[in-house]
Amino acid sequence: MPKPAPHIDILPDVPLRLNRCHEACGPGADAFAFTLAARLNGPVMWISESWTPAQLNPVGYSQYADPAQLLMARTKDQTDTLAVAEEALRAHAVRLVVTELTQPISLLAGRRLQLAAETGQTTALCLIPQGMGSNAADTRWRCTPVFHQADSTQARWEIIKNKAGTLSAWDVRWDEKTRHMLVVPPAGNRPGLADASG
Amino acid sequence: MRPVDGPFALTLHEANTDRIYCLNDPAEGQGLSQGMGLADARAFCPDLQSRPADPAADARFLRILARWAKRYCPWVGLDGRDGLALDITGAAHLYGGEAALLEDLHARLTRAGLQVRSGLADTKGAAWAIAHYARGVAPPGQTRNHIAKLPVPALRLPEDTVTALQRLGLRTVDDILTLPRATLTRRFGTDLLMRLDQALGDQPEEVSPLPDPPSFAAQMSLPEPIGLAADVMAGTERLLAQVCTRLTQQEAGARALLLTLRRVDQASQQVELRLARPLRDAARILPLFERGVSAVDAGFGIDQLRLEATQVERLPARQLSPLxxxxxxxxxxxxxxxxxxxGLDNVHRYLPADxxxxxxxYTTAVAAYSDPSGAWVTLRPRPIRxxxxxxxxATGHRPPRHFRWRRxxxxxxxxxxxxxxxxxxWLQDDSWRSGLRDYxxxxxxxxxxxxxxxxxxxxxxxxxxEFA
Structure with missing residues (x-):
C-alpha cells in the first residue's frame, strides 16, 4: 500500500497535501497565502513581477507569520517568475514558494512546477488571476472577503478544483491569538448571533 | 591640477596649524623651508601658492612606485614616507653596472615628471646618506671615504642628538669617527653608534621588501581546444581548487568570481558569478557555475581558462554548528x-524601520548583503497590500457611504x-505634500x-x- 502523502491542516480538519502545487485566486488570495505561510512556519520565497504596483506590506504580514523568514524575488516577466519558482522549489531550501502570476499558465508550465515541488519536497502556491490556472494544480481555491458585523477578517474560501477530494466551501476568520484560520459555522445555526440577526 | 611656475608648497594641518609639508625649488629660493608655518611663509612670499597635502595618496603612489622599481631588482622596500630602498645585490650587471643602473632609473623617473635623489653604496645607511646629502655611487669598499665628509644628520639621527653633536663642534661624520667609541656611548647612548655601524657595514641592516598582495586567480592553457560543457566544468573545477586553497590560506571568501574562456579565434567569453555569501568551498561554488557555463558559445573550441575572484571579503574560520x-x-x-x-539585487528581504x-x-534590503534583524511591532491593524x-x-470628513473604486x-x-x-x-517626500492624513x-x-x-x-x- 502506498504511503499517504504528507499533509497539513490548512483549516481544522481540512487537509492540504504538502509538496504539491496549489492555486489560489480571488481578492482574498493573499490572506490564503499568509495563512499557509503561518501554518508551514518556515522560510518563504515570494516571487512577483517587479512592475506590479501593489506591494506586499511586511507589517501586515507580521500579523500572520514572521517577515524575517520572507524572501522577495522581483522578476521582469512571467518566464523569469516560473524559472525562479522552479529553481526555488527544487532547491529544498524554503518551506513555501508563493508565485504571483499575471498571465494564463500552460499545462506544461503547471506540470513542471508540480514536478519541481515533488522533487524538492517543497510546497508551492500560485496566486492566479481568476480562471487562469493550470490543470496540473493539486487544488484551487477561490477566496473572497465577506462582510461581517463583528469581525474584520471574515472570508469565504471555496475549493473549486481538487484532485484528491471533493469540492466544498467554508466561512473562515483569522484568529490572531492562535495564528490559525478558524471555520465559522454557516449562518443560521450560529450560536450567539441568533438575536443579532433578529 | 596644472603645473605652476612660481613658488608652490603643499601644506599639512598638524598640531592645529598649517605647516609646509613639501615645496618646490622657486619656493626654497625665496627662503622657505619644510616645517615652516604657512602664515609665516605667506609673509615671506606673498605669491606663494599652496594646496593641502594628501599623505594617504602619497603613500599609495609610493607603493605603486615600489612595484615599478621591481624592474631593477626583486628586493624593494619602503624607506620613510618618501623613499624607496632597493637591494640590487647581484642585479646591477643586468643594466651594465651600478652607475648605468642609476642613470637608467634617473632617466625614466625624470621622464615621468618626478624629481629624484639617489645614492648607491655598500650599506643601506650609506646609500641613504649619499642620497640625501650627496650624489652618485660609492664604489665597493669606498663607503667610509664617501660618507666621511657628509654632515652629521646623514647618519639618520634624531634631531636633538644632531643639535647636541653640532654644539660640541662635531659637524661631519669624520669628526665622530675619530672620537673614542666609549665616550660617545656614555654621552649619546648606543643609538648613535648603531647608526654609525650600520652606515659602515659593521652592523647588518636589512631591506624589508613589501609583501605581494594576495592574488586569487588561476589560469590554465590547453594543448587542444575543448568545447563540451562537461570539459569546461572539469577545467573550472581544477582552477577553483587552486583559488579556494589560496582563499583558505588568507582566511578570505569570494563574493564575485569571473571565469574567462579564451577561444581559439582569440575572442573570449566571460562567465560572472556573484555569490550571496562569501564562499571558499569549491564543492559549493562549482555547481553554481553550471548555468553560466552552459550558456557559453564555444565556437571552434576553448584553449585557455582563467578564473579570478574579483571581489574578496574576509571570512574568518568559524566553529562548526550542526544546528x-x-x-x-x-x-x-x-x-x-x-x-x-x-540579478542578485532583485532578491530582497524586509527589515523593520521606525x-x-x-x-x-519597513525597508527593503538586498538579501545577499543583509541579515534578518529587528522586531516587528504592530500597534494597529495594517493592510496586507x-x-x-x-x-x-468623495467629499467630507467621514468616508463616503457609496463610492466607486477600480470600476x-x-x-x-x-x-x-x-x-x-x-x-x-524632516524628510522631503513629494507624496506627502498634501499634508496630514486621516486613515x-x-x-x-x-x-x-x-x-x-x-x-x-x-x-x-x-x-x-487593502486588508485581508
Missing part, C-alpha cells in the same frame, strides 16, 4: 542561483478610525476591506491599501 549551518547554506546557494538569473508613515515602516494612492470621488461600486458598511498620521517634515479602515458591504485616507488640508479621498 542551522546546512539549511542556511542551502538558502544562500538558492539566492545565488536565483541571483544569477534575475516610522509611522506606512510606506516607511499597499499601493500608490488611488483617488476616489467597482462599493457601499460602506463599517468604518474604523480615524487614525491621524502627520508627515515627517480609515472601511469594510464594504461587498466584502473588500480598504484602507482609505482623507487629507483635511487639501481635501481629497484616496485608497492606499
Amino acid at each position: 542551522h549551518a546546512a539549511h542556511q547554506d542551502k538558502l544562500h546557494d538558492l539566492i545565488t542561483r536565483i541571483g544569477s538569473r534575475i 516610522s509611522h508613515i506606512p510606506e516607511r515602516s 499597499l499601493f500608490p494612492p488611488e483617488p476616489i470621488a 467597482m461600486s462599493l457601499s460602506t458598511a463599517r468604518i474604523t478610525g480615524p487614525e491621524r498620521i502627520a508627515p515627517e517634515w 480609515w479602515q472601511v469594510d464594504t458591504r461587498q466584502g473588500r476591506r480598504l484602507w482609505m485616507y482623507h487629507t483635511p488640508q487639501t481635501p481629497g479621498w484616496y485608497v492606499q491599501g
